[in-house]
Amino acid sequence: MGINGALPNYDTFLKAITTIKTANWQGDTSQLTALMSPRTWGYLARLKNGDGETLTPPADFAAMKKLTTTQILNTNSKGSSGAVASELYIGDFSQMLVGMRTDLKIEISRKAGDSTGSASANFQVWVRSYLRCDMILSQPTFFVYADGVLDA
Secondary structure (H helix, E strand, C coil), rough: CCCCCCCCHHHHHHHHHHHHHHHCCCCCCHHHHEEEHHHHHHHHCCEECCCCCECCCHHHHCCEEEEEEECCCCEEECCCCCCEEEEEEEHHHHHHEEECCCCCCEEEECCCCCEEEECCCCCCCCCEEEEEEEEECCCHHHHEEEEEECCC
């Protein structure tokens, strides 16, 4: 995205698709997913042409699944611009393998406690859950990471 980041536009996504296809990915663009922050999604949804009309996205961008999560922060720094940036993750997530190390464990207790008291005394139910798993990309070249996403 450049030394000081850049405004996202469809070119960023189209370059990512080109990078993935250059790695001999043979899928249909609708199999690709773009993960982004809600702020980035909102910016892209509001892109306008010179006449103030909402832009029609290119077909390959429109075909991609687009998912948002607040787990992708808008607080990254990029270069010396001083602006806060975000990230994009684009790829064929069918090529991401997840290995389960333990089953999902869910524990519920009315007796659990900490230094401030117990669940029972405070009329609480404490829930703890955990899962141990690993992830690997079977085809790492089918994924693109872009940082320095600045939105206006």
